[in-house]
Amino acid sequence: MRHKNRLSITLFVLFLISNAFAQDPPGIKWKQIQTNHYQIIFPEELLSDANRVANTIEHVHQGIEQNLKHEHKKIPILLSNRSVIPNGYVGQAPWRSEWFNIPLMIKEMGSTEWYRDLAVHEGRHIVQTNYMNQGVSRFLGMVFGDGTQSLYTGILIPSWFWEGDAVGIETALTHSGRGRSSYFNRTTRALILEGKKFNYQQALYGSFKEDYPGHYELGYFLTDHIKHAYGKEAWPNIINKTLRWPFTLNPFFPFSRSMKKTTGFSLHELYGNTFNELGENWGSQLEKLNESPANILSPKTKIKTSFLHPAMTPNGEIIALKTGLGNVPTIVKIGEIETVLKKISPSANLFGYHSNGTHAVWSAYDPDKRWTKRSWANIRVLNIDTGQLRIITSKKRLFNPSISKNNKLIVAVSFSETRQCSLMIMDAETGKIIDQVEAPNQGLIIYPSWSNDGREIVFTSQKYRGRAIYIYDREKRKFETIKAESWTEIFRPVFYQDYIIYESIIQGIDQLVAIRRGDKKEYQVTARKFGATNSTVNSKGQLLFNDYTSQGDAVAVITLNPDDWAEISSDRKQLILGSKINPKDQAIYDGTVPKKQYEIGDYKPALHLFNFHSRYIFDDELSPSLGLQSDNILGTMKFNADLIYNQNEKTLTERIKSTYSGFYPIIDFELGYGKRDVRFGPFTQKVENTRDSIKFAVNEKWHELNFNFGMSIPLKNSRRGITTHYSYAKTGIKFTRRSDTHHHYSFDKIPPNVRVKELEKRSDRDGKIMPVYIEGGMFSIDESAPRDLGNPGWQIYGYFGGAPLGGLWKGQQLSIRMQYGRRGLGKHHFIGTLLQYETNQGDYIMPSKVTFPYGYGWYFPESIWRLKIKYQMPLVYPDLSLPFSVSYLKRIHGGPFVDAASVSGHPNMLAVGGGITFETGGFFDIKFPISFSINYYYHPLNGNSGIRLDFE
Structure with a gap:
């Protein structure tokens, strides 16, 4: 990549x-x-x-x-x-x-x-x-x-x-x-x-x-x-x-x-x-191609959907892993009707999934709570009949699990931090390791599979000269070479009588091939149009496999009859498909x-904390600046030094900021110094004992030193099924020192015989501002399918800040935000709910975290409640290139919303309406996805209405 x-x-x-x-x-x-x-x-x-x-x-x-x-x-x-x-x-x-x-x-x-x-x-x-x-x-x-x-x-x-x-x-x-x-x-x-x-x-x-x-x-x-x-x-x-x-x-x-x-x-x-x-x-x-027949067992679908890794239950139903544009990976049972058994992590597609018809096993991603480059792959076992799910390993690195026919043993591929790959056999109930062995070629083991009696395991292994097929006799702890290392395509071998059936390329198409253990002769088992993969043999001697079309991987079945198989060469040249490379x-x-x-x-990390690589002319808030950026190779320290120009105040600020992530708490640091210039007014003041008045504005100018320091730690980071759970806490201080404050007065017109000051020193506005804060957040969010319009789940964020250390200005803020999302009435519909509460007391030293409903002008709220509910539904999937390739429209979705707020001391706010969102893929053949919404709002309390454009 x-x-x-x-x-x-x-x-x-x-x-x-x-x-x-x-x-x-x-x-x-x-x-x-x-x-x-x-x-x-x-x-x-x-x-x-x-x-x-x-x-x-x-x-x-x-x-x-x-x-x-x-x-x-x-x-x-x-x-x-x-x-x-x-x-x-x-x-x-x-x-x-x-x-x-x-x-x-x-x-x-x-x-x-x-x-x-x-x-x-x-x-x-x-x-x-x-x-x-x-x-x-x-x-x-x-x-x-x-x-x-x-x-x-x-x-x-x-x-x-x-x-x-x-x-x-x-x-x-x-x-x-x-x-x-x-x-x-x-x-x-x-x-x-x-x-x-x-x-x-x-x-x-x-x-x-x-x-x-x-x-x-x-x-x-x-x-x-x-x-x-x-x-x-x-x-x-x-x-x-x-x-x-x-x-x-x-x-x-x-x-x-x-x-x-x-x-x-x-x-x-x-x-x-x-x-x-x-x-x-x-x-x-x-x-x-002379296409071989097969019966399709999976249902037809309107959009591309795959039913992967099929297995048959004792009563003839199909167990498969359903994936596609409209589905997260889901274990389903296909009989007269399709039954959802369990939605599982998408990492199973990458780390390995298997079912024997009565149980399903897979390896799933488990992250470390703090260190984002440390993670594990652990085994999950699902009982198809009872629905019981067990995680039988912890802090392991296990891939491509396979469960034996009698449900007592699981074999998986273990890959250590020292890059030692081995076949690991464990108890299916407890996860206890029973045996562990490397492949004969000390290579990478892929997709082991059990024999019917549970005595042997077939797998592929690759090193420097291609891929081989081996069988491991777990009682004798000996290996049998079925196919020596070669560059022939070999994948997912399974047992059938005295044959091993595996995936290989025949005339540019993935087919299933059988190799006889005794004489090593090979035979073509399938001849499907676009590919046959993920085979398994059921108790009736039938071969279940995935048959590919543009609609996805269907479940197909054929009756195995070795007499019908055509012998093929074991030394097959692998074509370079669709290419003219010599x-x-x-x-x-x-x-x-x-x-x-x-x-x-x-390599001493302490000596390589700084690694300057970029300059920039806009900072993270898009203010004009001249800056340097540094990121070290190990990803533990980010550093920026810049000179920022405030376009509104026409002042300069010198700033350095850094994030260090090498300790358990993540430390944020920022130091800035510069001039400030804030304009107030215009004001009108009546001159005493006259009919005259003075119109004037005030520019408050001062020097400002800012020092921000924060520490954050994760409290939870886990994945269970399709749900991610995460929480964190952060605390910090934002120190500001004001000095040399002056008021500069500018007057429109000064009446006769009136004396005014154009400059006034304001020492009363010099001093320190020292807000301290603590914030935290937690969420539980589900994976979504590509077509879904949102991720079901909830999020909570809380912030409390004040000035307990004293200072020039004192204020306090409590802000809470809660979000909840769930699936709507139709497929891929989504209902999102936002609830916010915030109180602000004293001086304005912490920015508000609440926005107002559409169409209402913002002001700093003393106390506010806000509730917003929005329904989203897909409307059309045009896949339309606009004239001259200006843009490309992938999807249009929309729906109604209601947004209400109650602010102490002010009239209530209520906006209702609806919006349409256009999801684009990019512009002028440049892939740059952007979504924008056109929203109409109406205020029932005052009759105002309007249209607003938002980028999402």
């Missing part, structure tokens, strides 16, 4: 939870290796892996630069090992790459060893970022630093290029890149071959009514087509032309203009050419990877 682009919705959400500025727990002994081009930073326990990473990334350094060779800027690579989130990314502000040690155990990732895969894919992102340092981008980088340059190139160069080009490199340079995976392209392939055409904007912006290819898939096809249709210099030329004065030459479509100049075709024309060619290739491929090119790891022993040095 580059920055935070998602691999999937699940991975994206989890990555936000453990984001680029999260923290590891203290006590880690950090080490470093310096190579010619990279700095490897790692925990001491990863010393051996770090040395291998250093050799690996230097080995691929020149190969990954192909076509985009540019001046290399040395980059730190941080190896993290406390999180269970499988990921890697490159970030520019600060400049670094981070590699998490848990491999991504999903089908499309292929069989390349994890760090080797990251070296090629993330290494290519490093190359891309370096190459973007030219033209206006280089100028912006020199003036404003990495943050502005990253934003600029991220807007001009679409995300599909960054990821598609990287997927192309991993496909060309390894035996197992995603471009070789039929699972990777199945979304596009099914849509095209079923005649569901989609345009560029639909693929770019996505949809709520159809599942279009994501930016990895879209980008791979487009970048690969241009590379081979227009030569290896096409993409360098396109990028060069885009980044050199782009908005002057074409202010709206600089990227498309550059493509037109280079290839003779616009972006939309190239998109059409690419997908027409893919359709022809896949169509001819499909003509050769299959004879040598993979980058076929050569010897060096084993140089690098010098290991200490």
